[in-house]
Amino acid sequence: MKGVDLGYPSPAEFDDEVHDLVTARVASRIAAGDATVWGEAAESEAAKRLGWVNLPTTSADLVPRILALREELLAEGVDHVTLAGMGGSSLAPEVICATAGVPIEIVDTTDPAQVAEAIGTDLSRTVLVVASKSGSTVETDSHRRAFAEAFRASGIDPRRRIVVVTDPGSPFQQLAEDEGYRAVFLADPNVGGRFSALSAFGLVPAGLAGADIAGLLRDAAEYAPVLAADDAENPAVRLGALLGVAHARDTEKLVIASTDSPVVGFGAWLEQLLAESTGKDHKGILPVVVEDRNAPGFTDAHADSVLLFIGDAIGDHQPASGYAAAVNLPLGALFQLWEHVTAIVGYSIGVNPFDQPDVESAKVAARALLEAPANGEHTAPAFVDGPVEVHASPEVIGAASTLGEALAALIDAADEYGYLAVQAFLDRNGDAHAAELRPLLARASGIQTTFGFGPRFLHSTGQYHKGGHPNGVFLQITGENRADIVVPERPFTFGRLLAAQAAGDAQVLRDHGRPVLRLHLQDRSAGLAHIRQAVEGLLA
Structure with missing residues (x-):
């Protein structure tokens, strides 16, 4: 099968799922723009969203x-x-x-x-x-x-x-x-x-x-007929079946590492496609983008994780779950393949892949805070540790009085096979080293750990955080602005908007019963260094 290699622990179960997808003609119906694939409740939305095929x-x-x-x-x-x-x-x-x-x-x-x-x-x-x-x-x-x-x-x-x-x-x-x-x-x-x-x-x-x-x-068009075939060798059908069967076994995380592929940064695009499309009704696939195949969360993946190699074949590198895939295709074909896979996964796990019911909630909360910032944008910290203000309720951090204790309490609040989401409402260029916290926290927590810059992630994984499996804990990092910019003809600045977006998202997460720890950096560089030191202390 061109460009796709799979590994799975139960060939019979996998083959049954493939057979069911082929028998239901899911691939050809999607390619033909059939809005009825995902059921009556999804039909009206799907009818307006299938132009991508x-x-x-x-x-x-x-x-x-x-x-x-x-x-x-x-x-x-x-x-x-x-x-x-x-x-x-x-x-x-x-x-x-x-x-x-x-x-x-x-x-x-x-x-x-x-x-x-x-x-x-x-x-x-x-x-x-x-x-x-x-x-x-x-x-x-x-x-x-x-x-x-x-x-x-x-x-x-x-x-x-x-x-x-x-x-x-x-x-x-x-x-x-x-x-x-x-x-x-x-x-x-x-x-x-x-x-x-x-x-x-x-x-x-x-x-x-x-x-x-x-x-x-051209690359996408050449690959499209392969994806439309009701055939057991259709790579979209096989990948969709893999993720569907894995999800049914509570293996709902897809850990993504780029290997030797010439495609750069594909994980970030795939992350938003899968998380926003499938993360609803307490279901979904949580993408976990890691630094490379040797990163924490990939080499030591638990039974809750499927491994995805963007590039070379799997070889002997099998996770504890047994589920793995390697995809090595030109970028246009990759886009087309994963859009079809995502639509098939929605069918397999029983969700509408074209709506995003929980995305708007964070936007509404942010708008409310912009209009009345005293409602939650500025709150007193539970305590201050060096250049870091620690904001969280006692239900999340207990009696913690240090940054390390607060981080340990947040990690302890996660399920054994839950996940930790690090959300950095910072400068993706100037504060890029914040991303170095992901592998450190993955090692310290022992659970799958994601990282996203805000408000960027609100338009992707933000849907999964509220609507997907309710087993996440959330570390939000905000920081003092060195300067601010007025938004012309609007009653707010970019800094106020960023703060409202962070506070609004945290509020909605808490409303969904998700534990949230917010760390506010009085000095960004010193604050990030202080957090890193605290995480390293957990590893000592």
């Missing part, structure tokens, strides 16, 4: 226009592409460009330092792509406003430097046309954000940056 061919018409605009911009000396987008609108272009080795600046944050860094780029050479299905996403609307003002302050007409990707008929299309922005690309409205890699949302920013988007579509 045809994107390898329908998106081809976009390519000449994108490349023509790139040539126009280059002729004007504009060769730096900045993308403002969240979730599926930013993750796919990031993987495409990283794999192609072409630069693109991704702004999927409200951290004022990271936003300031992006705006501080040479604006005389910059085009801003703003990607949003409706235009109402608070992060991207704020980015657009801030960049437009910065362009004007630099003597540049923002109308010549802003390119919009949105759905036809959206308020954002109307705004873009009213403002007279340089170009407006309309995406297929029947494609959800996390399935939009091969739509205008993935192709426009990547193509403007110089990636081979025609080749990307």
Whole structure:
């Protein structure tokens, strides 16, 4: 089977699941856009979300226009592409460009330092792509406003430097046309954000940056017939069966490591696709993206974990569960394969893969805090340990009086086969070393540990955190802002928005009965070092 290698402990059980999927013609029905696959309750939503199956061919018409605009911009000396987008609108272009080795600046944050860094780029050479299905996403609307003002302050007409990707008929299309922005690309409205890699949302920013988007579509189109076949050798059917059978055995975590694949950063894209699509009704697959195949959580994976190699074959590297897979394909084929796999997994475990019922709750809570920040954005810490304020209820940290004790208490609150989610509402560039806490905490906790920068993760794993298996504990890290930026024509700054998003997410997690420990860094660098020291103390 081209590009896919599987390992599973019970061939009979696996073969039965494959047989059931083939008999129900799940693969061909998905490829034909059959909205009835996931049952009556999901049908109305699925009917509006299956356009992705045809994107390898329908998106081809976009390519000449994108490349023509790139040539126009280059002729004007504009060769730096900045993308403002969240979730599926930013993750796919990031993987495409990283794999192609072409630069693109991704702004999927409200951290004022990271936003300031992006705006501080040479604006005389910059085009801003703003990607949003409706235009109402608070992060991207704020980015657009801030960049437009910065362009004007630099003597540049923002109308010549802003390119919009949105759905036809959206308020954002109307705004873009009213403002007279340089170009407006309309995406297929029947494609959800996390399935939009091969739509205008993935192709426009990547193509403007110089990636081979025609080749990307060609690779996907060549692989598409394989994925539509009701055949026991269909790789999407086999991977879907693997994850479905594993999930039925409470092996609900997929630990992802890149090996020798030329594809860069694929785990982050796959993380949002699987977590947001399947993490609901107390079910779902939790992706755990690790640093490499030798990272904690991969080499020592428990029976709750399936291993996924992005690259070379499994060989003798089998987890305790026995479930493993290796996938080695070109990026366009990878996108198409995993979208089909995700749709099949939704069918197998009994969830609608196209809705995200718990994502909006964190947005609502954040908006409420922006309007009345005294309701929870600023609270007194339980105690302070060096440069770190410790915020948590006694139910979470008990009588802890040190940072190490609080971390130990949070870990103790997790189930034996639960997970620890580290959520860093920090600067993904300036505070990048925060990600080094993931492997340390994985070793200290002995459970699967994820890491995400906020608010980026709210548009991906945030759905799983509230709607998936209720066995997670949450370490939220926030920090003092070195400076702040006003959002033009809005009654808040980026710093206030970031704080409200963190507080809103924590509030919703607590409302769902999830243990949350928030560590606020009075000094970011010193605070992260202090947390690292405390975690290392747990390992001593």
